[in-house]
Amino acid sequence: MPVVRMLRQVACWMLQSRACGCRASVLPSRLLGTSSRQIPTDANFHSTSFSEADQQRVLITGGLGQLGVGLASFLRKRFGKDNVILSDIRKPSEHVFLSGPFIYSDILDYKNLREIVVNNRITWLFHYSALLSAVGEANVSLARAVNITGLHNVLDVAAEHGLRLFVPSTIGAFGPTSPRNPTPDLCIQRPRTIYGVSKVHAELMGEYYYYQYGLDFLCLRYSGIISADSQPGGGTTDYAVQIFHEAVKSGRFECNLKPDTRLPMMYIDDCLRATLEVMEAPAESLSMRTYNISAMSFTLAELAQEVLKHIPELQVTYNVDPVRQAIADSWPMNFDDSNARKDWGWKHDFDLPELVTTMLNFHGSESRVAQAN
Numbered sequence: 001m002p003v004v005r006m007l008r009q010v011a012c013w014m015l016q017s018r019a020c021g022c023r024a025s026v027l028p029s030r031l032l033g034t035s036s037r038q039i040p041t042d043a044n045f046h047s048t049s050f051s052e053a054d055q056q057r058v059l060i061t062g063g064l065g066q067l068g069v070g071l072a073s074f075l076r077k078r079f080g081k082d083n084v085i086l087s088d089i090r091k092p093s094e095h096v097f098l099s100g101p102f103i104y105s106d107i108l109d110y111k112n113l114r115e116i117v118v119n120n121r122i123t124w125l126f127h128y129s130a131l132l133s134a135v136g137e138a139n140v141s142l143a144r145a146v147n148i149t150g151l152h153n154v155l156d157v158a159a160e161h162g163l164r165l166f167v168p169s170t171i172g173a174f175g176p177t178s179p180r181n182p183t184p185d186l187c188i189q190r191p192r193t194i195y196g197v198s199k200v201h202a203e204l205m206g207e208y209y210y211y212q213y214g215l216d217f218l219c220l221r222y223s224g225i226i227s228a229d230s231q232p233g234g235g236t237t238d239y240a241v242q243i244f245h246e247a248v249k250s251g252r253f254e255c256n257l258k259p260d261t262r263l264p265m266m267y268i269d270d271c272l273r274a275t276l277e278v279m280e281a282p283a284e285s286l287s288m289r290t291y292n293i294s295a296m297s298f299t300l301a302e303l304a305q306e307v308l309k310h311i312p313e314l315q316v317t318y319n320v321d322p323v324r325q326a327i328a329d330s331w332p333m334n335f336d337d338s339n340a341r342k343d344w345g346w347k348h349d350f351d352l353p354e355l356v357t358t359m360l361n362f363h364g365s366e367s368r369v370a371q372a373n
Ligand SMILES: NC(=O)c1ccc[n+]([C@@H]2O[C@H](COP(=O)([O-])OP(=O)(O)OC[C@H]3O[C@@H](n4cnc5c(N)ncnc54)[C@H](O)[C@@H]3O)[C@@H](O)[C@H]2O)c1
Pocket: 061, 062, 063, 064, 065, 066, 067, 068, 087, 088, 089, 090, 105, 106, 107, 108, 127, 128, 129, 130, 131, 132, 146, 150, 168, 169, 170, 171, 221, 222, 223, 224, 225, 226, 231, 232, 233, 234, 235, 237
C-alpha cells in the first residue's frame, strides 16, 4: 500500500475514533473563514472534568426572553458571573444589565457573532433566539429568517470554533400525524407551524453537523415552560404562565384554549437543570443528540382546578383562539422522555401541585410588595 494512502487511512481512523463514531469531514467553505482551519478533531470530546468545567466561557443568544435570564443566572452560579454572557437584540433592564455581562448580538449577523465568539473565547453556546409558535405564524418570513437562517449562522460559528452547542427544540416539533399520547423521541415529525418546521430543521441540521463534522451538538425538546419571574414570548403555552399572574392580580382569567386541551409542561427550574445536566453528561452515556424531556401533563381544566384550591374566588372563562387551538391540538399530549431518564439520569422535581404552590407564592409575594409600596 503506498505510504501516503496508508497514512491517510490511519489519520481518518484516528479522527473517527476521537469523534465517537461520527465522520469528521472537511467543513464547508464559509466555516473555514480566513484561517483555512478545519474543525478541531476533539470538538465533540464530550467529558467534563472539574478544571475544564471551571474554564467554560458561555454565550447565550436570545437571552432576554422567557428562559435566557434564568439560564444565565443558573450558569453563573456554576461557571462564575463573568464567564456567562447574555446577548440579544433588545435593550436589557437595569437589573439584567447589572447582574452580569450583556452584549448586543443579532444572530442574523454572522460576522458579529463570530467576533463575539473569538473575542470572548467562547466555549459553550446556548442558542435561545427564536420566534415562538404563535408569533411565528403571525410573521412567517421573520420566523423563517430568525429560526432557520439564524440557526445556520450559529451552527457554522460553533463548528468553526469547536464549541459545544445547545439548541432547544420543543413539543412543537411534532404534528398531527405524530403519535400524541405518548410521543416518543423517534416518530413521524410533520409539524404544521413555521416554528415546528424550523425546529425539526434545527434538530436535523445539528445532528448532520455532529455526524459529518464532529460538532458537539445537543438538543432537548422542551415542554411548555412555566416561569414566575419572566414573561412568555408569544407561544401557544403562554396561558399556563398567564393564569397565575391574572389569578393574583385580577381574580379573573380568560383562556384562549378549550378546557380539555392537554399539553406537556415543565417548571423552569427543572428545564434549566436538565439543560446543564445534558451538557455535562459524559459523551458515552448519550445514545442520541436530541432528547424529549418531560415533567407533567395537564389540561387547562386540571390546571384551573389546582389553582382554585388556593384561590377559590378565581373566575376562569374561555374565549378560544382558533389559530392557537389548532396548534395545541396538533401537539403531543404526553411526552415520552424515557431515553433521557435512562441515558443521563433525567428526573423532574416539580409536578402540578408543587408548580402551583411555587407560582402562587411568587406572585403572592410580588403583589404584597406592590401593595405595600
Ligand atoms: N418558553 C417555552 O415554553 C419554550 C418551550 C420549548 C422550547 N423553547 C425554546 O427555548 C428558546 C428560548 O425560549 P424563550 O421562551 O425564552 O423565547 P422568547 O421568545 O421569550 O425569547 C426569544 C428571544 O430571542 C430574541 N431574538 C429575536 N430575534 C433575534 C435575533 N435576530 N438575534 C438575536 N436574538 C433575537 C428576542 O429578542 C427574544 O428575547 C427558544 O429557542 C424556544 O424555541 C421555549
